[in-house]
Amino acid sequence: MPTSLTAVQIRDKVTTGELTARAVAEAHLAKIEAEDGKIHAFLHVMKEEALAAADAVDAKRKAGGKLGPLAGVPVAIKDNLCTKGVPTTCASRILEGWRPPYDATVIERLRAADAVLIGKTNLDEFAMGSSTENSAFGPTRNPHDLTRTPGGSSGGSAAAVAAGFAPLALGSDTGGSIRQPAACCGVVGMKPTYGAVSRYGLIAFASSLDQVGPFSRNVEDAWELLKVLSGKDRDSRDQTSYPAAFAGWGPLNRDLPLGGVRIGMPKEYLGDGLDPECRAAVDAARRAFEGRGATIVEVSLPNTAQGIPTYYLVATVEAASNLARYDATHFGVRKGDAAHSRGAGFGPEVKRRIALGTFASSAGYSDAYYVKALKARRLILNDFDEAFRRCDVILCPTAPTPAFKLGEKSADPIQMYLSDVYTVGANLAGIPGIAIPWGTSKGRLPLGVQLLGPAQQEDRLFAVARALEGAR
Amino acid sequence: MTSETWQPVIGLEVHVQLKTRTKLFCACSTAFGARPNTQTCPVCLGLPGTLPVPNLEAVRKAALAGVVLHCTVNDESKFDRKHYFYPDLPKNYQISQFDRPICSNGFLEAGGKKFRILRAHLEEDAGKLIHDQDPANSKVDLNRAGVPLVEIVSEADFRHADEAVAYLTELRAVLRAAGVSDCEMQEGSLRCDVNVSLRAGPDAPFGTKVEVKNLNSFKGVHKAILFEQSRQAAVLDAGQRVVSETRSFQADSETTVSLRSKEVASDYRFFPEPDLPPLKLREAGIDVEALRRGLPELPAAQRERLLRQYGLKPYDVEILTREREVTEWFEACAGLYPNAQTLAGWLKTEVLEFSVNRGVALASFCMTPQRMAAFLADMDRRGLNRSRQRELFGKVVSAGGDVATALQDVKDEAIGDAGALEALVDEVIREHGPVAEQYRTGKDEALSFLMGQVMKKSKGRAKGGAVSAIFLKRLRP
Numbered sequence: 001m002p003t004s005l006t007a008v009q010i011r012d013k014v015t016t017g018e019l020t021a022r023a024v025a026e027a028h029l030a031k032i033e034a035e036d037g038k039i040h041a042f043l044h045v046m047k048e049e050a051l052a053a054a055d056a057v058d059a060k061r062k063a064g065g066k067l068g069p070l071a072g073v074p075v076a077i078k079d080n081l082c083t084k085g086v087p088t089t090c091a092s093r094i095l096e097g098w099r100p101p102y103d104a105t106v107i108e109r110l111r112a113a114d115a116v117l118i119g120k121t122n123l124d125e126f127a128m129g130s131s132t133e134n135s136a137f138g139p140t141r142n143p144h145d146l147t148r149t150p151g152g153s154s155g156g157s158a159a160a161v162a163a164g165f166a167p168l169a170l171g172s173d174t175g176g177s178i179r180q181p182a183a184c185c186g187v188v189g190m191k192p193t194y195g196a197v198s199r200y201g202l203i204a205f206a207s208s209l210d211q212v213g214p215f216s217r218n219v220e221d222a223w224e225l226l227k228v229l230s231g232k233d234r235d236s237r238d239q240t241s242y243p244a245a246f247a248g249w250g251p252l253n254r255d256l257p258l259g260g261v262r263i264g265m266p267k268e269y270l271g272d273g274l275d276p277e278c279r280a281a282v283d284a285a286r287r288a289f290e291g292r293g294a295t296i297v298e299v300s301l302p303n304t305a306q307g308i309p310t311y312y313l314v315a316t317v318e319a320a321s322n323l324a325r326y327d328a329t330h331f332g333v334r335k336g337d338a339a340h341s342r343g344a345g346f347g348p349e350v351k352r353r354i355a356l357g358t359f360a361s362s363a364g365y366s367d368a369y370y371v372k373a374l375k376a377r378r379l380i381l382n383d384f385d386e387a388f389r390r391c392d393v394i395l396c397p398t399a400p401t402p403a404f405k406l407g408e409k410s411a412d413p414i415q416m417y418l419s420d421v422y423t424v425g426a427n428l429a430g431i432p433g434i435a436i437p438w439g440t441s442k443g444r445l446p447l448g449v450q451l452l453g454p455a456q457q458e459d460r461l462f463a464v465a466r467a468l469e470g471a472r
Numbered sequence: 473m474t475s476e477t478w479q480p481v482i483g484l485e486v487h488v489q490l491k492t493r494t495k496l497f498c499a500c501s502t503a504f505g506a507r508p509n510t511q512t513c514p515v516c517l518g519l520p521g522t523l524p525v526p527n528l529e530a531v532r533k534a535a536l537a538g539v540v541l542h543c544t545v546n547d548e549s550k551f552d553r554k555h556y557f558y559p560d561l562p563k564n565y566q567i568s569q570f571d572r573p574i575c576s577n578g579f580l581e582a583g584g585k586k587f588r589i590l591r592a593h594l595e596e597d598a599g600k601l602i603h604d605q606d607p608a609n610s611k612v613d614l615n616r617a618g619v620p621l622v623e624i625v626s627e628a629d630f631r632h633a634d635e636a637v638a639y640l641t642e643l644r645a646v647l648r649a650a651g652v653s654d655c656e657m658q659e660g661s662l663r664c665d666v667n668v669s670l671r672a673g674p675d676a677p678f679g680t681k682v683e684v685k686n687l688n689s690f691k692g693v694h695k696a697i698l699f700e701q702s703r704q705a706a707v708l709d710a711g712q713r714v715v716s717e718t719r720s721f722q723a724d725s726e727t728t729v730s731l732r733s734k735e736v737a738s739d740y741r742f743f744p745e746p747d748l749p750p751l752k753l754r755e756a757g758i759d760v761e762a763l764r765r766g767l768p769e770l771p772a773a774q775r776e777r778l779l780r781q782y783g784l785k786p787y788d789v790e791i792l793t794r795e796r797e798v799t800e801w802f803e804a805c806a807g808l809y810p811n812a813q814t815l816a817g818w819l820k821t822e823v824l825e826f827s828v829n830r831g832v833a834l835a836s837f838c839m840t841p842q843r844m845a846a847f848l849a850d851m852d853r854r855g856l857n858r859s860r861q862r863e864l865f866g867k868v869v870s871a872g873g874d875v876a877t878a879l880q881d882v883k884d885e886a887i888g889d890a891g892a893l894e895a896l897v898d899e900v901i902r903e904h905g906p907v908a909e910q911y912r913t914g915k916d917e918a919l920s921f922l923m924g925q926v927m928k929k930s931k932g933r934a935k936g937g938a939v940s941a942i943f944l945k946r947l948r949p
Contacts, residue, residue, distance in 0.1 A: 082521040102514050104521060126676070203520040207746035238523050239748050318746055321553055324564035325518050329612070338557055361741040371745065 002027040007073045007167040007221040014072030017061060021054035021072030025116050028074045032165045033117065040140045041150075043079050044087050045119040049354040050074065053116045053398040061113070064220040068114035070228055075110055077162040079120040080127055080293045080462035082201040083107055090203050091135035092125045094332035094345030103203020106170060107164065107210050114227045118166050121156030125347045126323065127177055127205045128460060129153050130419035133410050134349045141406070148403040151184030151419070153177040154215070158185040161215045164367055168225050169215040174205050175311050176398075176423025178213045179435035179450060183398035186437045186446025188222045188465075189215050191423075193455045194430035197226075198233035198241045204322040206315035207240075209427040219436065220464045223252040226458065245456050254470070256463035258292040263464075264299035264391025269422055275401040281438045281447040282397050289395065299387040301425065306376045308417055313360050313373035313426040320357030323350070325411070326337045352413065384429040384452075388427045394452040397422050402445035422450060431455050434465050438472070475550065478705045481678050482630035482697060486643060487621050488653045489597070489661035490533040496596045496620035497524030497567065504659045508602075508613035518562030526551075530620035531574070531751065532758050534594045537622050538575030538640040539650045540770060541589050541643075545760045547753050549574040551594075551745040556738065560599040561612070562617055568595035574751065575622075581772065582642035585635065588627040593886030594751075597621050602660050616660075622652075628667065628678065633697035637690050640664060645771040649796060652885040657688055664693055667898035668700040670708060679704075680714040684728050686721045696721040699728055774799065782812035791820045796858035797834045798824070801841055822862060826869050838873030846875045860932030869902045886935045890942075893926075893934060900925040912947040919943060 002010065002024045013019035029047055036042055057072045077083060080090045082100035084107075090093045103111070110117065124134035130156025132140040140155045142148040143163040150159040154171030158181035161169050171178040173191035182189025190213045197212045204210060216224035230246045265286065270279065286296055297348045328334040328341030335344040346354070360369035387394060399419055409416040426433040441447055451468070453461035495502055498515035515522045538545040551774045552570035573593035579586050599614040624643070630636045644655040644662060655662040669681035682704065684696045704714050716735055719728040753760060769777070771793055778789045778799075792802050802819055806812045823844065827837040839847070847868055864879060871878035887893060900922055901908045911918035919940065926938075926939050 082519075088520075090520075097518075097840055100514075100519065100521065102519075200523050201521040204747075235525070237525060239525055240746075317743060321555060321565055321741075321743070324557070325520070325562060326556060327557060327559075327564060329559050330517070330562065331520075334696070358741070363737070363739045366741070366743070368915075 003031050003164040005167065006218055007070065007216060008224060010073050010167060011069065011071050011224075013399055014057065014061070015067050019072070021057035021116060022051065024072050025050045025054035025074060025118070028118055028164075028166055028458045030148050031163075031423070035163060036165065038141065038146060039143055039159050039163055040138055041076070041121055041156045041163060041165055042119040043089060043091065043122050043135075043137055043156070046083075046086060046117055049086065050116050050118045053111075057114050057116065061379050067114055068112060069224060070110065070113040070115035070168070073115050073168060074100070074118040074166040074223075075115045076118055076121050076157055076166040077107070078123055078157050078169070078171050079415055080123060080172055080203040080205075081107060081170060082203065083117065083120065086120065087136070088120065088203070090126045091123045091137055092346065092350070093136045094326045094328075094342070096136075098331055100201075102201065105198035105237060106229050107201060108234065109228050109231055110170075115228070119156070119160075121160050121169060121175075123156055124153035125350050126319070127153040127172055127174055127210075128319070128349050128353055130176070130180055130416050131315065131404070131406075132156060132181070133406060134347055136347055139406060142403045144186060145403065145443075148405055149184065151181030151399065151403060153181075154189075155181045155184075157215050158182050158187055158189060161185070161187045161217060162287075162356060167217060168221060170212060170229075171215055172202055172205075172210055172212050173423075173427065174209045174211075174315060175427050176420040178215065179202065179433055181421050182215060182435040183448040183450075184403035184442070184446065186440075186448065187215055187217055188219055188434065189213065190222050190226065190434040191426060191432060192226060192230060192458060193246070193432045194427075195241045196230045196239040196243070196246045196432070196456075198243070200233060200237040204318075206318040207322060208318060209311075209315055211427070219434075219462060219469045220252050220254070222434070223462045223466075226462075246458065249459055252466055253463035254466055256467050258289060258294040258464070258467050261294045261393070261464060262391040263289045263294045263296050264394045265296060266299050266301045266304070266387065266394060266396055268301050268304035269396040273400050273418065274397055275423070277321060277447060278397050278399065278401060279440045280396065282362070282449050285395055285438050285449045285468060288468060292467060292471055297391050299390050301380075301383040301387060303376065303379045303383050304421075304425065305380075307380060307424045307428065308421055310373045310376040310380065311420070312356065312417060313369050314377060314428070316353045316357030317361040317370050317373075318357070320354045320361065321353055349413070380425055381429040384425065384431055384454075388454045392453070393461060396450050396452065398448050398450040399423075402441050402443070402447060426452055429455075432458050432461055436465055436467075477673070477706065478701070479673060479676075480631060480633075480697065480701045481628045481669045481671055481681075482636050483628035483681075484626045484630070484636060484639065485665045486624045486626075486640070486687075487663040488537070488624060488647060488655060490530045490537075490620040490622060491651060491653050492527060492529045492533060492885065494529075496527050496530050496594070497618055500618065500621050504661075506615055508611070508615060511615040512617070514536070516562070517614060518617075524567060524745075524895060525621070526748065527620060528756050531594065531654050531753070531756060532763070534574050534592065534622045534651055535753060535758055535760055536763050537624070537647060538591055539760065539764050539767065540646050540650045540652070540898065541575065541578040541580055541592060541624065542727050543575035543578030543589060543592060545753070546572065546574050547760075548572070548750050549593075550747045550750045552742045553745050554595075554740045554742055556740060558598070559612055560601050560614075560617070562599065562614060566596060566598065567745055567748075568623075569593035580639060580643055580646065583638035585638075587629045587635070590625045590627050592622045592624045592904040595623060599871065614835055625713050628681075633694045635700075636666065636697060637694050640690050640693060642771065645793070646802055648771050649768060649774075657690075660920075664823050666693060666696060666700075668697055668704070668946070669714070670701065670704045671722075673829065678703075679708075680716050682714060682716070683718045683734070684721050685718060685731065688723065692721055692723055695726045696728055699726060707942040782806060782816070784812060784816050788813075788816045788820060792816060798828075800911070801834045805841035805844050808842060809848050810848055811852075813933065814852070815844075818844070818848065818865075822865050826866075839869060840873070843868075843873050843875055850875055850879060854884070855935055856884065857932045857934075857936060860884070884931065884933050887930055887933045888935045888938060890938070893938055894942055896926050896934065899937065901946060908947060911943070
């Protein structure tokens with residue numbers, strides 16, 4: 001079944017002609033059509049475009065052309081990435097019906113790699129949330145338990161990969177929006193170093209934190225996708241990305257010897273609020289590392305408690321600014337003036353964050369909130385720098401609990417915000433992090449762990465992640 | 473206190489469009505006058521997902537502005553977002569520079585006084601709202617959105633409307649000479665806001681200031697300042713207080729009207745632009761010292777040199793240096809024709825009248841500096857009087873500028889023959905006996921009338937010097 005193949009397997013079979021890209025696309029489209037009614041991973045399935053792209057890949061092979069590194073591989077796209085001529089909504093009423101006139105850089109790069117874009121996936125509106133329940137077009141359900149959320153905000157992409165709708169998906173991670181849903185859905189999800197992947201065409205939530213990254217069912221597939229994403233941006237259209245520092249990656253190191261590798265365990269990430277089964281998964285991963293000869297060291301990230309408040313000030317100030325453009329002059333249904341149109345077009349969580357961000361950046365309050373948050377951010381970055389003097393990779397939980405029930409946290413924003421307590425640090429510090437599945441709960445829900453590495457050291461982080469995966 | 477004793481305190485905020493081919497953060501054209509919304513792209517439309525990329529040519533021109541305005545040009549500055557909702561602002565924030573501008577602490581000398589410049593910062597322009605095409609709707613033209621500007625903020629150093637206009641005139645000349653901007657007020661590439669307040673005397677604290685916008689000429693700036701002075705003086709004389717507000721200048725009535733109050737400060741929620749790293753000039757390959765070395769001659773130095781080198785009158789120099797193309801034309805011609813004062817006389821009158829005043833740029837005027845030099849040499853040889861020369865100039869211009877061809881049939885040379893001239897003078901004395909008598913009895917002014925009569929009879933060909941000598945010989949021997 002093509003839908004159970006990994007991305008690398010599909011690429012290899014399509015390249016040799018053992019499978020056609022069309023057959024791969026059709027199999028995935030058929031599965032989506034049969035099963036997505038109950039999951040709702042997709043907001044828009046790109047059936048015609050996917051078949052046409054698959055045919056083009058097959059034709060290129062027949063003509064003797066050299067196929068790209070993702071030849072014929074279906075990729076699901078989070079619906080906050082601009083796709084030329086294809087609806088791009090951010091799961092918001094305010095962008096309903098908008099079709100971007102351009103492709104995001106990562107979309108250009110996927111097309112150039114001969115990938116097949118299969119559809120646009122659901123998310124929390126403007127990527128603001130941790131459960132995908134904040135979508136204006138209805139929630140996504142967790143393929144492992146339809147009464148539960150897939151996490152968020154990239155819940156649609158995580159669910160699509162978990163359900164076998166695509167072997168690969170793109171998400172965006174501002175405070176954990178790739179890694180937390182990956183953990184909830186039992187797939188691999190990775191946030192690159194800030195600046196590794198161009199943000200051009202990623203509809204901004206919080207510019208200094210947002211980063212596009214891969215979802216997959218194993219570490220190697222994520223690596224293959226990341227290599228495609230992190231290449232040079234045409235015309236350097238994202239001034240905050242610096243792809244040269246990430247160039248020259250080869251194949252994944254599948255056999256990194258762990259002897260001498262120092263695995264740091266931050267004590268602040270293993271205390272109150274962590275579900276015992278999630279804690280047990282981290283302990284099990286630690287034993288697996290030890291079994292392979294890695295050295296376990298305790299490290300400290302003393303400003304961890306400042307992570308969530310810092311994140312919710314930095315992110316909301318930038319969000320309030322980034323979302324100012326949605327005034328119904330250019331986008332969205334006009335309902336009277338700009339203020340009323342925004343009132344009608346944005347959902348409650350988006351409004352909450354715009355209000356918070358506007359307040360925190362207002363004259364007279366900015367120093368007390370936003371400027372202070374920038375200082376706290378610096379302290380959090382220093383914590384990681386310090387920790388990485390003592391270890392090579394940090395092992396910690398991804399989310400405090402396994403996937404929670406729909407509606408369970410939606411009445412209490414603070415509880416929802418705390419879903420990101422172990423993930424926001426990597427965004428504030430700009431470092432890479434990867435969530436990998438690690439066991440199953442008694443309730444048969446996926447469990448997982450997170451590995452964090454120093455900035456720009458994705459190759460080492462992936463090799464350690466692959467070693468852990470191999471010990472499973 | 474009466475209105476005469478209030479002293480005005482004036483500050484200027486000037487927005488200048490940098491002379492670049494493309495916009496500040498995208499590759500769209502900055503050309504003026506294109507069809508609405510034809511010079512836009514996803515970036516300057518503020519489409520979701522787009523990001524700014526600084527145009528280094530704009531950065532270079534902003535640094536150049538700092539150099540000619542004697543500013544500190546900061547090797548590192550940064551961009552910030554300035555937030556306000558307005559339909560001509562696609563992102564509803566403007567990328568500007570807040571606390572670390574590219575240029576700071578400069579000055580400009582104008583009319584013999586030094587005016588301090590607080591800062592000059594880079595920012596993107598907004599679009600344009602068009603209200604008069606559709607009775608039911610306003611339209612938005614975003615061709616101008618994202619066009620690069622420097623905002624040059626002066627200290628409140630002006631004490632008279634004349635000083636403000638002198639500063640603006642010099643600012644425009646300097647920025648044009650350096651190639652920073654075209655500074656065309658009609659095209660909006662120079663826009664000016666004025667802050668005016670009154671105080672009781674030179675040592676009194678500043679009063680409440682009022683900002684005046686919608687100024688579209690230097691004359692308007694002058695009128696607006698004078699109007700504000702008298703309006704505010706009347707308010708203060710009546711024992712009331714001046715309201716902090718933004719007012720709009722009305723060119724037809726030469727008054728200002730209130731636009732909006734500034735009593736509650738608007739909150740732009742400035743914060744550092746997260747999409748752009750700090751702007752570092754050296755890293756970007758912009759060498760401020762090289763900009764300084766590469767500067768062309770600036771207006772003040774040029775005026776000094778023209779006075780010295782050509783022995784011109786200050787007033788002529790002022791006219792010749794108003795536009796660079798005039799200065800260049802003059803200097804090209806002065807290199808070929810030795811009498812610079814004569815040339816200046818022709819240039820500021822006939823040459824400009826037949827070219828620029830008729831909508832022909834000097835660069836494409838048929839009388840090139842070479843032809844003009846040939847023409848003036850021809851006139852010197854013929855020795856005709858000025859009105860006849862003017863006639864011939866017109867003839868040459870209408871014939872397309874070739875002096876030799878246009879004047880080949882013109883036979884008139886000055887009449888220098890003493891016998892012929894004496895006959896003419898005697899004839900005039902006969903016909904205008906009373907005037908001749910006035911001259912003879914000491915009224916010098918009468919001579920010009922008598923001379924005029926001789927010129928008339930000779931059709932302008934009589935040599936003036938010889939004629940006046942004969943009158944002298946005849947009437948005041």
